[in-house]
Amino acid sequence: MATMADVARLAGVSVSTVSYALSGTRPISLSTRERIEQAMLDLGYTPNAFARGLKSKRSRIIALLLPAQTASPRLSALEYILGASDHAQERGYHLMLWTAGVEAADDLAQFAGQGLVDGVLVLDVRPDDPRIQVLARAEVPFAMIGHNAEPDGLDYIATDFAHSARLAVEHLSELGHRKLGFVDAMSEVEGGDGARLGKELEEAAGRVGATMIPVAAEESVEGGRTAFAALAGADPQVSAIVVFSEHVVPGLMRAAAENGRRIPEDLSVICIDMAPHVAELTTPPMSTVGPSAVQIGQAAVDLLLRRLDGDAAPARQLLFQGELNLRGSCGPNPTTDHHPGSSTSQQRRYLQ
């Protein structure tokens, strides 16, 4: 590998001149700059990332912190990852993946302390997430996708669950549904995204005079089956289900079919924050509510880079509002007379 010294020798200048020509920090005459550029081309010179990072304390690398669970990744995680990666690259940064369980706080401290990354993006933040403290203590700039219980003064970007809940419930209400189910992933932690969404759904249901029955399900095919059984057992009148866990969908749909309930004729199902590609795979294709994960990933990168550039900027907290994407899993409540009337929903969007 060619070094700056090689370039300098070939161009007949000093090393510092090469450096200034490269960075533009000080004026360099046109003729000298051209000689240097030619020399760099001839030698195939590329600045060494380590020497640069060592001196300048900036690596132009950011890390994406994923919860470690190869076992059952949400497929929409891919959209966050790709969205963030592409966008970071466009902004001149590299994206490093760091898979670490919530328990591996020590490892994370080590990682953060190495100075390898300029900043960190934290995915799937839990209310009591210990990673946040570790990062704060290590004084590494970071931004969250989702947020913990005490997000004051921290940068984050999250889904506006109140908005999603309103869109979902109003849509179902317009279709005549009065008894709704809500299937959430079982979680050992209190107050996470599922709980927040549940609360908002409950309120939205109250506003339109509907009731909502929440069910916590294991994240598996079997869990979906169990959830369906639980809902049917709790109230056979439940005619629409809001789902917040990708993994329960297959079991839920199969259990419905096995119990003679067709979707959407006899039962409506709508998913929160499910990736479009995933939603297309079910039969019928799944109606969803939620913002684009790709966009959230991009916005998270922007948020983090803003902090890296202007250090003193006040923390910013962004809520992304989702859209209603109607595909085919929701229909009118068969047990009610349904008067469509004029729709009041504005963000609705019909897909092919």
Added chain:
Amino acid sequence: MATMADVARLAGVSVSTVSYALSGTRPISLSTRERIEQAMLDLGYTPNAFARGLKSKRSRIIALLLPAQTASPRLSALEYILGASDHAQERGYHLMLWTAGVEAADDLAQFAGQGLVDGVLVLDVRPDDPRIQVLARAEVPFAMIGHNAEPDGLDYIATDFAHSARLAVEHLSELGHRKLGFVDAMSEVEGGDGARLGKELEEAAGRVGATMIPVAAEESVEGGRTAFAALAGADPQVSAIVVFSEHVVPGLMRAAAENGRRIPEDLSVICIDMAPHVAELTTPPMSTVGPSAVQIGQAAVDLLLRRLDGDAAPARQLLFQGELNLRGSCGPNPTTDHHPGSSTSQQRRYLQ
């Protein structure tokens, strides 16, 4: 951030002693080592990654090169990524994501020349992939997932398509299917994975006395519809379809339903290399053939690290054999009398 000098001062030794204590390169007395370790703990010392990389020329970072296409990622790409990332981390390496189109060869050369990464994993390699040349010229160790047209002397790991083809075709043949369709993603390049798989399917079909009609489809819902129409038009007798593109599945299944062909009663469908989570989402759940993407990701990491450690090792080329995962999208050919007989297939596995 504390440096080695800080640790040395606190422990009352020289910097080099601290370094030797850390690396174990030279013997250090127990008492000194303990003093040093205590000092490191007190100061929360973590070695600086840049200084270390600059001196030692090793970063313990590997890159995963993805084709840039946020637009339509294969969901199983997530499994490669997570498999590789987890495994790299267990082996003490970091995983960096590099999203770059096949066209961005210059950027790639820059990236490789920085010395930032010790090695590179290349995903979705195409027959004429220019990235391979760039990496070879930059003398960066790399391993491929899939392979190009001239893989001699290069490390790679790939799906054994001959094996997958045999499993799929034999299974369909046992169910009495004689006319098979093969839906492949449309591609501007010749001789890629799809073409290889197609050839193997054709041969396997020949061996069991079946015929195979190949169709190239655009990777979209609409493409799937078109593919179904093309197959039905080419030969209405086609009773089973092998699919090699995740994105055409929804369109294909919907078109089948619209034409009154139920799966699996009237039409069998089987997918090659589709992730389990994805396969569970369809109705009926999709039968698949293929190795685990997670395992391939892990194996690719191992392959690359082997090259990083023992530089002189001869190139190794691994083919992963897939399994037949029967879920529910294949059934007996309704137009033939079907005599199940004793199965000869060995790798078959029935899932719940």
Added chain:
DNA sequence: CGGACCTGTCGATTCGTTTCGACTATTTCA
């Protein structure tokens, strides 16, 4: 009992950049 050989430690140098201070030639303007 004196070289050969360990054990344990230190100082100095090196990796490839960035950046500061210094210096020469020019230019600018009061």
Added chain:
DNA sequence: TGAAATAGTCGAAACGAATCGACAGGTCCG
């Protein structure tokens, strides 16, 4: 017309860790 500013360049000193040579003291063996 001379002081001040500016353009253009250089040398040297960091940045933080790895590593080589040196060396003091101790152990071993013939």
